[in-house]
Amino acid sequence: MKHFDSLLRITTQEIRDILQTAATLKAGLKAGERPAILAGHTLTLLFEKPSLRTRISFETAIAHLGGNSLFLNAADAGLHGRESLPDVARVLSSYSDFIVIRAFSQTLIEEMIKYSRCPIINGLSDRSHPCQALADVFTVQEEFGDCAGRRIAFVGDGNNVARSLAVAAAHLEMPFVMSAPPGFEFHSQFLKRLHEQFPHVQIIQEPDPRKAVAHADIIYTDVWVSMGQEAETEKRKSIFTPYQVNEKLLQGAPAHSKFMHCLPARRGLEVTDGVMDGSHSIAFEQAENRLHLSKGILAWLSGKSVGSQPA
Ligand code: CP
Ligand code: NVA
Numbered sequence: 625m626k627h628f629d630s631l632l633r634i635t636t637q638e639i640r641d642i643l644q645t646a647a648t649l650k651a652g653l654k655a656g657e658r659p660a661i662l663a664g665h666t667l668t669l670l671f672e673k674p675s676l677r678t679r680i681s682f683e684t685a686i687a688h689l690g691g692n693s694l695f696l697n698a699a700d701a702g703l704h705g706r707e708s709l710p711d712v713a714r715v716l717s718s719y720s721d722f723i724v725i726r727a728f729s730q731t732l733i734e735e736m737i738k739y740s741r742c743p744i745i746n747g748l749s750d751r752s753h754p755c756q757a758l759a760d761v762f763t764v765q766e767e768f769g770d771c772a773g774r775r776i777a778f779v780g781d782g783n784n785v786a787r788s789l790a791v792a793a794a795h796l797e798m799p800f801v802m803s804a805p806p807g808f809e810f811h812s813q814f815l816k817r818l819h820e821q822f823p824h825v826q827i828i829q830e831p832d833p834r835k836a837v838a839h840a841d842i843i844y845t846d847v848w849v850s851m852g853q854e855a856e857t858e859k860r861k862s863i864f865t866p867y868q869v870n871e872k873l874l875q876g877a878p879a880h881s882k883f884m885h886c887l888p889a890r891r892g893l894e895v896t897d898g899v900m901d902g903s904h905s906i907a908f909e910q911a912e913n914r915l916h917l918s919k920g921i922l923a924w925l926s927g928k929s930v931g932s933q934p935a
Contacts, residue, residue, distance in 0.1 A: 627737050628921050629746045631754045631791040632821065638924065639795050643762050645929045646913070646920030653688065653916075660690025661928045667691060668720040671747065672698040672727050673851045677887060677914045678747045678755060682724050685918035691721070713739035722925060728852050743925040750784060750852065756886045757788035759917040761796055763910045764842060767882055771796035777840035777877075779803045779833045780867050780894055781860075782810045785846045785886050794822035802829045803836035805863050833867050837877040843904075844884045845869045845894045861893065870896040874904060882906050 631639070652659065667686040669679055683693045696716075698704060703712055709732065716723060717740040725733050730749040737744045746754055765771050776793055778786045782804045790810070793800045802810050809829045818827050830836040837843050848864040849857050869883065883899055885907040891897050900907060923929050 625743060626925050627740075627744045628754065628925060629733055629737060629744060630752060631757060631788055631795065632817065636795045639758065639761075639792070641929045642758060642917070642920040642924045643765065644920075645923045646758075646762055646916040648930045649919045649923070650913075650916040658688045658690075662686060662721075662922060662926060663690035665689075665691035665721040665922075665926070666719065667693040667722045667724065667922070668716055669693060669695045669724045669726075669747070670698065670701055670703070670716065671695070671725070672703070672732075673748070675726055675747070677911055678724070678726060681914035681918040682745075682747070682922075684915055685922060686722075689919060689922065694720075709735050710739040712736075714741065717741040722922060745921060745925070748784060750850075752788045753784045753886070754788045754792075755914070755917060755921060756785055757792035758921070759910060759913040760789055760844075760884060760886070761792045761798070762917055763884065763906060763913050764798070764882075765796075766909070766913075767906055768841065771798050773797065773799070774841040775799040775801065775839060776842045776844055777801045777803060777830075777833075777836040778844045778846075779836060779869055779873070780845045780864060781808050781848055781850070783846060783850050786810070786844075787814060789844065790818060790827060794818055794825045794827060797825055799826040800828070801836045801840065802827075803831065803833045803867065804829070805867060806831065808863070833873060834876050837873060837881070840877055840881055842882050842884055843869060843874065843877055846886055847888070847890050848894050849890075864894065868894060868896065869899050871898045871902075874899060874902075884910055887911055 686693045713736045720742050722743050724745040724747040726747040727733050727749050730751040733746050790800045848860045883904040
């Protein structure tokens with residue numbers, strides 16, 4: 625049984641298949657097609673944290689594909705205390721064809737996988753956000769025609785979104801520059817793993833955001849305070865202020881560069897209104913693409929990918 629938990633445990637060809645399926649289903653949807661390839665299937669969403677895009681893109685995706693969804697927050701599911709996690713996993717997966725989990729800890733997702741009888745999808749954890757990363761590289765592919773060789777500069781926190789994006793980028797041979805203040809960069813263990821798995825792809829850290837964006841095709845940022853880090857808000861705001869993506873920073877980037885953000889954005893903090901709403905921004909195309917990638921992931925997990933991208 626397959627799971628969609630980490631982009632470090634999926635092949636490049638499988639990623640290409642998911643991207644191709646998403647592209648086919650997106651083109652079909654624009655032509656009014658909603659193929660019921662998952663008729664009778666139930667998707668359960670088990671979320672410990674709030675969500676707009678992940679929750680609604682998956683709920684809409686399964687509806688378009690002919691199936692249905694159920695949403696449970698962690699308290700209602702009795703995840704912490706009412707019964708053990710293995711028992712929740714065994715019971716929930718006996719009713720479901722897929723479970724999307726949004727968790728504070730990646731360990732919870734890994735534990736669910738151990739006991740689940742159906743595929744588990746990582747809908748964000750403290751360490752990763754693989755669904756977002758696939759929508760991101762899909763958006764780059766739509767924008768630039770191809771991903772290979774396109775350079776991403778991620779300016780801000782070396783967080784869950786940055787990590788998954790770096791892995792997705794490496795699969796598709798995109799150079800990646802992480803520009804974070806000291807103490808918030810990628811950990812050396814994570815970098816070592818990436819360099820071992822993708823020895824030919826450039827993945828570097830550049831603490832100066834101006835140098836990081838100078839040759840970037842894509843400038844990406846995310847919130848400075850992720851869900852679960854609220855107690856660090858004031859400290860983080862002062863540390864990350866020099867990493868704001870604003871008009872001045874973009875002036876030092878190539879004219880053709882695009883701005884991306886996984887959303888939700890804290891306008892006025894990590895990004896200004898001018899950049900979010902400016903001509904470089906493709907953040908809302910990215911958000912729409914979450915729907916198409918949610919379909920691609922569900923189709924891949926159920927062996928119903930449509931089409932395959934050449935390697
Ligand atoms: N980008 C993203 O995952 O958004 P949500 O937190 O709203 O799901
Ligand atoms: N890094 C953010 C992403 C939200 C989609 C968080 O974890 O809160």
